[in-house]
Amino acid sequence: MAREAVIVGVGDVPLKDGRVVGGGSVLQVQARAAKAALDDAGIAMRDVDGLLVAGLWGVPGPGQLASVTLGEYLGIFPRFADTTNIGGSAFEAHVAHAAMAIESGYCDVALIVYGSTQKSERSRTLGGRPPVLTMQFENVWGIPQPVGGYAMAAKRHMHEHGTTQEQLAEVAVATRKWASLNPAATMRDPITIDDVMASTRISDPLKLLDCCLVTDGAGAVVMTTAENAKAHGSRAVNIRGYGEAHTHWSIGAMPDLARLTAAEMSSKAAFDMAGISRDAIDVVECYDSFTITVLLTLEALGFCKRGEGGQFVANQRTAPGGAFPLNTNGGGLSYCHPGMYGIFLLVEAVRQLRGEAGDRQVAGAKTALVHGTGGTLSSGGTVILANH
Amino acid sequence: MTEAAAYDKPLPVIDPGTKPFWDAAREHRLSIPRCRSCGKHHFYPRELCPHCHSDDLEWTDVSGKGEIYSYTIARKPAGPVFAPDVPYVIAMIALDEGPRMLTNIVTSDVEAVRIGDRVTVSFDDVTPEVTLPKFTLDNA
Numbered sequence: 001m002a003r004e005a006v007i008v009g010v011g012d013v014p015l016k017d018g019r020v021v022g023g024g025s026v027l028q029v030q031a032r033a034a035k036a037a038l039d040d041a042g043i044a045m046r047d048v049d050g051l052l053v054a055g056l057w058g059v060p061g062p063g064q065l066a067s068v069t070l071g072e073y074l075g076i077f078p079r080f081a082d083t084t085n086i087g088g089s090a091f092e093a094h095v096a097h098a099a100m101a102i103e104s105g106y107c108d109v110a111l112i113v114y115g116s117t118q119k120s121e122r123s124r125t126l127g128g129r130p131p132v133l134t135m136q137f138e139n140v141w142g143i144p145q146p147v148g149g150y151a152m153a154a155k156r157h158m159h160e161h162g163t164t165q166e167q168l169a170e171v172a173v174a175t176r177k178w179a180s181l182n183p184a185a186t187m188r189d190p191i192t193i194d195d196v197m198a199s200t201r202i203s204d205p206l207k208l209l210d211c212c213l214v215t216d217g218a219g220a221v222v223m224t225t226a227e228n229a230k231a232h233g234s235r236a237v238n239i240r241g242y243g244e245a246h247t248h249w250s251i252g253a254m255p256d257l258a259r260l261t262a263a264e265m266s267s268k269a270a271f272d273m274a275g276i277s278r279d280a281i282d283v284v285e286c287y288d289s290f291t292i293t294v295l296l297t298l299e300a301l302g303f304c305k306r307g308e309g310g311q312f313v314a315n316q317r318t319a320p321g322g323a324f325p326l327n328t329n330g331g332g333l334s335y336c337h338p339g340m341y342g343i344f345l346l347v348e349a350v351r352q353l354r355g356e357a358g359d360r361q362v363a364g365a366k367t368a369l370v371h372g373t374g375g376t377l378s379s380g381g382t383v384i385l386a387n388h
Numbered sequence: 389m390t391e392a393a394a395y396d397k398p399l400p401v402i403d404p405g406t407k408p409f410w411d412a413a414r415e416h417r418l419s420i421p422r423c424r425s426c427g428k429h430h431f432y433p434r435e436l437c438p439h440c441h442s443d444d445l446e447w448t449d450v451s452g453k454g455e456i457y458s459y460t461i462a463r464k465p466a467g468p469v470f471a472p473d474v475p476y477v478i479a480m481i482a483l484d485e486g487p488r489m490l491t492n493i494v495t496s497d498v499e500a501v502r503i504g505d506r507v508t509v510s511f512d513d514v515t516p517e518v519t520l521p522k523f524t525l526d527n528a
Contacts, residue, residue: 125467136400137432140520141492142470143478144462151460152480159458159503201463252432252480252490257458 005099007385008234009043009222010347011036015336018119018186018215026057027073029218030115034074037220042232043109048222050080050107052098054090055114056339070113080107086246087374088287091221091342092266092381096242098223108224112346115218116338124214124339134250144203147211147290149251149376151203154292156257158205160307165205167310168291169196172209172333174319175288179330181320181360186215187334210291212331217338219347237353238386240276240367243269246379254377258307262380263300263371270369270382271302278302281384282365283352284324285345287373288331294318297371301382325362328352342372342381353387395514397469402518406433408447413519416511420487422448431487452509454483454523461498477501481523492522501525 011033014021020029038045051074053066062069067081082097084090091112098110118124131139143149157163173193179185191209199208229236245265248254255261271278278301286297295309303324304312318326327333329348332341349368351357366388372381402410409432412419420431425442429450436443459479465471477493479501493501494510507523514520 130401131398132401133403134432136402136406138490139398139466140400141478141490142397142462142466142473142476143460143490144464144466148460148462148466148478152458152478155460155503156458203463204461206460250432250490252488253438257480 003103003105004226005102005223006226006229006236006238007095007221007223007346007350008229008232008236009037009041010220010350011040012219012344012347013217014184015186015215015217018213018336020117020120020216020218023120024117026055026115026117027070029117029216030070030113031074033115033218033220034111034113037111037222041222041234043222043224043234045074045076047109048076048111049078050098050101050110051076051078052082052094052110052112054083054085054094054340055116057116080110086244086379086381088289088340088342089244089372089374089379089381090340091346092242092370092372092383093244095221095223095239095346095383096244096381099239099242102223102225108228110223112221112223112343114340114343116340117216118339119214119216137252138250146376147203147206150290150292151206152251153257153296153377154205157292157295160258161310163295163310165197166193167314168205168210168295169193170313170316171288171291171294171318172196174313174316174322175327175331175333177319178328178360179334182330182335185330185335186213187330206290206292212289212333212337212341215336215338217336217344219343221343221346235354237350238388239383240386241270241272241274241384242382243267243273244379244381246375248378249375251376260296260300260373260377260380262378263297263373263382266380266382267301267371270384274384276367276384280367281369282325283328283349283362283368284326284371285349285368286327286371287341287345288327288333289337289341289373291333293373293377294326296377297373301369301371320360328357328360328362340374342374345370345372346383349385353385399515399518405435409433410518412449413511413521416519417449418452418509418521419447419449420485421445429483429485429487431483431489450483450485454481454507456480456493456501456503456505456507457482457488458503459493459501479523481507494522494524495528
């Protein structure tokens, strides 16, 4: 019988005011998330033989060889390693790569891990990266990174399609409503469209409440074969399809600022593999680094036509009780955003499909779509999950 | 007697692949690569044409004219060194020759900038070694 890769465990670490409870180094918080996910799966750390890591920690230094460093720290000797880093979507790509490794017999138990202590370390700035290589044509102009690139995409989308700042604000308001239902979320007080419009201007047209949080955080996902899942009594979630793509790094090289080409490519691959239509998706978890990211993503995934993202999210369509449940944990906008958020999209989709999401549970959720975006609208990773 | 404050913002770390662009800028010329195989210009400069992947490239002076494809007004600076400039405009120019280029719009009225505005290059000699090509609005 062919080997089928499944997700069997997810884990994260508790936050208080955006900081990891009890503190800890970036290695400690990743170890805690890994243990939580393995405990959830009922699988021992010693059985992990595939390690998939992407992060922004320890550079220069041990983070340059992230899986090697983390494998050592966890006390395991992986025979499959993947440090694919395409930004915050890396973890969706990791699921794809782990599925292929598991199904080919290259490894049996894959652990995907991410962690960041950027909030506690106050390491985040808008100043960006050193002006070398491609970045010598970006940083010298004082572009706030990464928000400036997303702001230019928003401006272009508004110019081409008549999208309004109020429509962007709808996303922030709806996402906050989901966060209010999630005890683990960092920002839970309700906000209004007016609150978003009146929030501090950052990089026009994006304002503070259009932007994701800056928090700590750590998350992990465990994958193995369906057969192994059964042997361990794990509650497995099936992987129906996946895809990845990237188009540029420099915002100046993005092929079309009003169109998320990477997400169009990765989601087409995922839907083709799954053999299902958009209508079959019950819940969507998509990267919300900024409100504009969500509009571009919904269009690219095919849930609405190009240019119609603003109308699609109007009247709180994506809020609890709305027709299109989206970012049900409160997203990067209100739950947490520790630099590379994509792992938390997977964690939440698995919890929804297992019916573990408490007050924010989407009733009867059977099929979920996860889409990560990385860099400056640079990369996309799509995963379609199901509990049947 | 006062001395001009030293320029403290990021400067390009010029490498062999980009030196002709920065050398030309210092001479107040905007020069970018053009592919002899497919005829298209590109920016930033590459070793292979990003359109057809030919290595048959030449540096060409371009018009320095174009229009604003998109822009943002930075209300928060990209680090403390840009704080005195807030608010300032970062724009992506669609050059008349085709490629897009990130730059600043030099203007006393940031609110007047619009997508589609026609612009022309100007040169800002920020240090003896480095000149930054910026753009001004044609109908300022």
